[in-house]
Amino acid sequence: MSQKAKSWLLVVAALAGTWLIHHGAGAELIPPQPTAAQAFAGGPGLQPGSPVAEPLKPSAPVRIRIPSIRVDAPMMRLGLGADGSLDVPPAGNRNVVGWYRDGTPPGSRGSAIVAGHVDNAQGPSVFYNLGTLQKGSTVEVVRQDGRTAVFSLDAIEVYESKNFPDKRVYGASPYASLRLITCGGGFSKTTGYQGNVVAYAHLTEVR
Amino acid sequence: MRPARPVTGIAASAVTIAALVLFTAGPSAYAGDAGALRAGSAAASRANGAPEAQTDDGGADDPSGSGNNTPFRLNNPSGLNVPSLLDSVGGLDALSRLPIPSGDEGSAKHDSSSSGRDNQSGRDSWSSGRDDQSGRDNSSSGRDNQSGRDNSSSGRDNQSGRDNQSGGDNSSERDNSSSGRDDSSVPNAPSGHVKTGVGGSVRPDTTQIAAGAGVLAATAVGGAWLLRRRASGTQGAG
Numbered sequence: 001m002s003q004k005a006k007s008w009l010l011v012v013a014a015l016a017g018t019w020l021i022h023h024g025a026g027a028e029l030i031p032p033q034p035t036a037a038q039a040f041a042g043g044p045g046l047q048p049g050s051p052v053a054e055p056l057k058p059s060a061p062v063r064i065r066i067p068s069i070r071v072d073a074p075m076m077r078l079g080l081g082a083d084g085s086l087d088v089p090p091a092g093n094r095n096v097v098g099w100y101r102d103g104t105p106p107g108s109r110g111s112a113i114v115a116g117h118v119d120n121a122q123g124p125s126v127f128y129n130l131g132t133l134q135k136g137s138t139v140e141v142v143r144q145d146g147r148t149a150v151f152s153l154d155a156i157e158v159y160e161s162k163n164f165p166d167k168r169v170y171g172a173s174p175y176a177s178l179r180l181i182t183c184g185g186g187f188s189k190t191t192g193y194q195g196n197v198v199a200y201a202h203l204t205e206v207r
Numbered sequence: 208m209r210p211a212r213p214v215t216g217i218a219a220s221a222v223t224i225a226a227l228v229l230f231t232a233g234p235s236a237y238a239g240d241a242g243a244l245r246a247g248s249a250a251a252s253r254a255n256g257a258p259e260a261q262t263d264d265g266g267a268d269d270p271s272g273s274g275n276n277t278p279f280r281l282n283n284p285s286g287l288n289v290p291s292l293l294d295s296v297g298g299l300d301a302l303s304r305l306p307i308p309s310g311d312e313g314s315a316k317h318d319s320s321s322s323g324r325d326n327q328s329g330r331d332s333w334s335s336g337r338d339d340q341s342g343r344d345n346s347s348s349g350r351d352n353q354s355g356r357d358n359s360s361s362g363r364d365n366q367s368g369r370d371n372q373s374g375g376d377n378s379s380e381r382d383n384s385s386s387g388r389d390d391s392s393v394p395n396a397p398s399g400h401v402k403t404g405v406g407g408s409v410r411p412d413t414t415q416i417a418a419g420a421g422v423l424a425a426t427a428v429g430g431a432w433l434l435r436r437r438a439s440g441t442q443g444a445g
Contacts, residue, residue: 023419024419025412119408
């Protein structure tokens with residue numbers, strides 16, 4: 001190879017290296033987001049072929065486990081904020097999940113609302129990997145009555161904050177249903193996360 | 208032939224330096240334009256998404272599935288990049304023109320921290336018997352909660368116990384929710400999105416940066432080697 005060719009090779013390599021650094025610094029790696037394949041295929045419904053367990057009597061949840069994303073966290077009660085939105089657990093605690101105390105407790109008939117942080121100012125939190133869940137993923141909720149409600153994921157979707165589908169997420173359910181909510185969608189340095197990731201599950205088993 | 212070599216080397220160096228300057232200085236120079244363009248496309252996609260979402264709210268069972276019409280659905284990964292690119296480039300002016308009320312969203316970060324405190328005080332009023340506030344910040348507090356509750360009353364009776372207790376303060380809300388718990392209507396359901404993140408996990412692509420640094424380092428080594436060889440070659444010939 002001639003000197004000239006070598007020189008040009010170096011120039012190209014320098015350009016490539018500079019571009020990589022520049023692009024890498026500009027790119028933002030956001031938490032994992034669910035793929036379109038994990039959304040409801042034709043409107044909300046149960047995952048075909050999945051068993052449906054008889055709802056339990058109300059009992060407060062004390063712990064949530066999602067083996068596939070290594071979640072094992074205590075649960076706390078959440079109320080509503082002044083604007084009617086669901087409160088969130090304290091951001092300082094990375095490993096705590098909340099449930100809407102005035103709604104359905106997980107395992108009972110209705111839609112139990114559960115929320116956890118995707119991250120806090122320091123880094124990833126308990127629901128960071130929620131977006132990697134897939135249909136059929138298992139969620140276990142240990143309840144105060146000693147029973148463990150086992151849920152199976154029906155779908156996981158992403159919504160823009162501005163057009164959040166209240167009915168779909170918070171609406172009633174004839175089954176013992178579970179909604180897991182965390183932040184997601186795009187991210188903006190000025191306005192934060194642009195939406196929410198919501199996982200839908202129903203009770204399939206009681207232990 | 209020999210005179211041509213130094214010329215080529217100098218030209219190559221000049222191009223390299225120019226490229227470096229261009230690449231590092233480029234973003235700040237063009238951020239405004241790029242941001243505006245990207246924000247424009249984001250605004251358009253949001254505007255398109257709005258009516259669909261409204262119909263979705265009205266009839267929850269629209270067969271197309273609401274998942275398909277959200278701009279952040281990941282069947283178009285490029286769509287997902289729009290907001291992050293937009294902000295990484297820093298098109299703030301463009302952002303303020305978006306339909307999203309920036310004030311509201313801007314306060315989201317504050318809300319998430321302050322609502323945590325609200326929530327804390329809320330817990331105070333509800334769970335008078337649970338003195339685990341201080342312990343909540345470590346995961347073991349969950350166990351404490353559990354044992355605390357077990358002591359307070361047996362299992363699910365606690366649930367009804369709480370409802371009674373709430374008769375004092377916000378009885379109407381609680382009673383509605385408990386009576387409506389199994390019905391099709393959910394009177395006290397939350398509304399709107401949930402502020403469950405501030406972006407502390409969002410980070411630059413360190414893998415790419417490291418790869419770029421590696422390539423640059425290799426280039427430097429290669430360049431030095433080339434120059435040395437050229438220098439020695441010149442001496443040998445001269």
